[in-house]
Amino acid sequence: MTSPLDPNADRPLFKQLADRVREQIRTGELPPGHKLPSLHRLADMYGVGVATVEDALAQLRGEGLIETRKGVGSFVLEEAERRLVTVEGPAFVEARMPTPDEQRELGLPAQGVPVLVVEEDGQEKVLPANRTRLEIPPR
Amino acid sequence: MTSPLDPNADRPLFKQLADRVREQIRTGELPPGHKLPSLHRLADMYGVGVATVEDALAQLRGEGLIETRKGVGSFVLEEAERRLVTVEGPAFVEARMPTPDEQRELGLPAQGVPVLVVEEDGQEKVLPANRTRLEIPPR
DNA sequence: TAAAATTTGTGCGTATGTATT
């Protein structure tokens, strides 16, 4: 059963709730594509306000674990197909969060997915991290 | 001067406000290390509620642009010193958001900084993206 | 030392709007 959250704990309620759901995703209890209960439902289940549930889900969106569709609900994100990108070198690689423009251009979920920045041949490539795996071949 | 936000625009107020501040950071009008006005002050300046300012700053934290210290204020993030990590290959590189555990272990700001995951020699290294630059040497 | 003021964090409620079913 779901043990209740602890209002007197050091950790705030919305983080406790995020921890619960994150753990259920990690263990596969909530598999990719699964729809979470509604905000109102979760609020009832855990005995907190709707705003608190919103905060918890915002946290998980920020970690790239779920996606929320307005008027529909929140879903555990499917593992995206990763394109293998070969980096021969010499090159430099960094990672950072995308700008809002890049989010649109790369078709990223609203939040929570970083980009890979590859500098090679004097030019810069910005790649969506959820659909990219860099391959560094043997020397 | 700061032109007011538009409550009737398609874009929500907190995103409009985030856009303003992001632009000021980008242009250098708000340089690294600079302290932002307080929530209450920003709310007055832009004619919105404090909660709306909170949402806007949460957005910017999620983008890794600012850091907020409780009881003190929000600051434009300094550019961190980057350690050059050489990846000889063969190897694979991915990027993702850190778990809360990794955030603590790597000393990352509360939100908004991804990690680089390097698979090399059959083992996995998790590196803080704000302090790491991968170097792929010439073949 | 102590107290007060400032500032952010958390939690909840309410109202309204928008998207989907």
Added chain:
DNA sequence: AAATACATACGCACAAATTTT
């Protein structure tokens, strides 16, 4: 048209951390 569900915006109260007096 109606019900459901999420998004936005604001206000209030209290807690916690820090800074100033």
